[in-house]
Amino acid sequence: MNTVTAPRRTLLGLAAVAAFGLALTGCSGTPADSGSTDAAGGPVEVAGVTIQKDDELAAIVPQAVADRGTLTAIQFDNAPADTFLGEDDVITGWGPDLGRAVAALLGLEYDAEVSGAFDTFIPGIENGRYDTSWASIIVTQERLDVVDIVAVHESTTGVITKEGAGLSISTPEDLCGLRVGALAGSAFLIQMEEIVATCEDAGEEAPTIDSFPQQGAAQLAVSSDRIDAFMTAKGQLSWLLREDSSAEGFEIQPLDYQPNLEGIAVSRDSEMTEVITAAMNKLIADGSYEKIMGFWDIDFGLVDEAVANPDVSD
Numbered sequence: 001m002n003t004v005t006a007p008r009r010t011l012l013g014l015a016a017v018a019a020f021g022l023a024l025t026g027c028s029g030t031p032a033d034s035g036s037t038d039a040a041g042g043p044v045e046v047a048g049v050t051i052q053k054d055d056e057l058a059a060i061v062p063q064a065v066a067d068r069g070t071l072t073a074i075q076f077d078n079a080p081a082d083t084f085l086g087e088d089d090v091i092t093g094w095g096p097d098l099g100r101a102v103a104a105l106l107g108l109e110y111d112a113e114v115s116g117a118f119d120t121f122i123p124g125i126e127n128g129r130y131d132t133s134w135a136s137i138i139v140t141q142e143r144l145d146v147v148d149i150v151a152v153h154e155s156t157t158g159v160i161t162k163e164g165a166g167l168s169i170s171t172p173e174d175l176c177g178l179r180v181g182a183l184a185g186s187a188f189l190i191q192m193e194e195i196v197a198t199c200e201d202a203g204e205e206a207p208t209i210d211s212f213p214q215q216g217a218a219q220l221a222v223s224s225d226r227i228d229a230f231m232t233a234k235g236q237l238s239w240l241l242r243e244d245s246s247a248e249g250f251e252i253q254p255l256d257y258q259p260n261l262e263g264i265a266v267s268r269d270s271e272m273t274e275v276i277t278a279a280m281n282k283l284i285a286d287g288s289y290e291k292i293m294g295f296w297d298i299d300f301g302l303v304d305e306a307v308a309n310p311d312v313s314d
Contacts, residue, residue, distance in 0.1 A: 044104035047097050047295035049288045051104040057279050058107040062271040065131070070111040071103040071272070074130040077116045078215050080239045081296045082135035085114060094296040095135025098152065098264075101288060102279040116214055119185025121265070122147060128269035132276070137265040138187035141312050148273040150308045151263040152280055152289075154301040156256040157191060158234030160241075162222050162249060169229065169253035176204035179227040181218045184211040188231045191258060215240075223249060233260075235298075261310060273308050280306035 044051045058066070065071070075083045075091045086092035091112050103110035113130070115121070121137075124130050126146045139149050159175070161167045169175060176199035182188035189211060196206040210227055212218040218230040219240075234256065240247045264280075266273045283289040284306060293302060 044100060046101045046104070046288075047094075047292040049101070049291050051101045051288065053107040054105045054279070054282060057105050057275060057282065060275050060278070061106050061108070062275075065108070065270060065272060069108060071099065071106065071108045072131045073099055073110065073112040074121050074124055074133050075099075075112045075114050076118050076121070076133075076136050077114045079136050079233075079236055080243065081298070082233075082236070093135060094293055094298055095133075095264075097292050097295070098280070098283070098289070099132065099134040101283055101292060102276055105279045105282060106275065117185075118183055119213075121185065125265050125267045128267050131267050131270040131272055133265045135262065135264075137262055139261040139263065139310060139312055140187050140190060142190070143187075143265070144309055144312065148266040148268055148309055149263055150266060150273065150277050150280060150306050151261040151310050152303060152306050153262050153293075153298070154303065155260050155262065156234050157188060157231060157258055157260060158237045159229045159231050159253045159255050159257075160219075160222065160237050160250050161229045161253055162225070163251045165228065167228065167253065169255045171255065172198050172257060173202060173204065174253075174255070175199070175207045175229065176202070177207060178229055179208045179210065181210045181212050181221055181227045181230045183215065183218070183232060184213050186232070187260075192231065219247065219250070229253070231257075235300075261312075263306070266308075277306050277308045 075096055077085050079093070081093050083091065083093040083095040091114050096110070096112060099112065100110045118136070121133050122143055125133060137143070137149055139151050143149060159169050161169070172195045175195050180192060182192055189209065192207065192209045196209070199206045210221070212221065215232070218227070221227045222230050234252070237252050241250060241252060264276060266276055280289070283292070284304065290302060293299070
């Protein structure tokens with residue numbers, strides 16, 4: 001399995017990272033019982049961990065959110081193992097599980113809407129329709145200009161191609177001249193623009209970039225030779241090849257592109273950034289974070305500290 005093993009690290013030391021993405025590896029099979037639906041204020045079982053309300057954290061929840069009693073979220077429906085629809089069409093993955101755990105700490109219910117239109121997520125959080133989105137949110141300056149992001153994981157970007165296509169992609173320059181797809185609204189499109197510049201600076205033909213509304217559409221485009229490669233989180237690609245029978249005939253290329261921070265997008269209107277950061281750091285300190293991530297076989301890129309709005313300047 002092509003994954004990148006990264007040691008735990010404190011996000012404050014990552015100011016030089018320029019672009020950020022998802023990268024997860026999945027567990028064997030889809031867990032059917034990663035979270036419970038206990039009432040707000042009571043203990044909640046999340047990925048085998050019992051989460052109790054923390055009165056001190058609950059006391060700093062903004063009054064409007066406390067009165068509502070819910071932590072609202074918009075979650076992507078097809079990015080395993082971070083966020084996807086599992087059995088009985090219940091949103092699952094390590095992102096929603098962290099959302100459930102934080103909500104339980106704060107005495108709130110986790111109330112997630114599921115969507116496949118990823119390019120609507122940041123606008124929906126910016127305008128206050130949703131409080132949050134968990135996982136699949138790469139930290140970029142463009143996003144930090146309009147929403148807050150609490151970074152909770154580090155990973156890399158990878159590329160998938162059709163098996164037997166004769167391609168060998170181990171450096172960004174190997175993408176020059178190829179037809180490459182990425183998810184609409186994702187930061188992988190920003191990364192592709194950087195690769196375009198790299199190719200042009202080297203005097204090579206720039207890659208052609210296509211965006212797709214769903215990962216499945218991109219897979220179909222690769223398998224039908226409409227594009228040469230699809231770029232997304234390398235951990236997601238590992239999950240795809242191992243868990244999804246529809247992914248037969250694909251291969252992950254050696255490229256590991258740019259260390260990426262990802263995490264929780266938070267609406268500034270919600271005034272929840274500080275309390276979510278504090279709640280995440282409690283989960284990290286008491287070991288719950290590591291156990292929840294481990295439930296999804298995420299044993300790389302774990303962090304020692306959740307940091308709101310990390311510096312992504314060059």
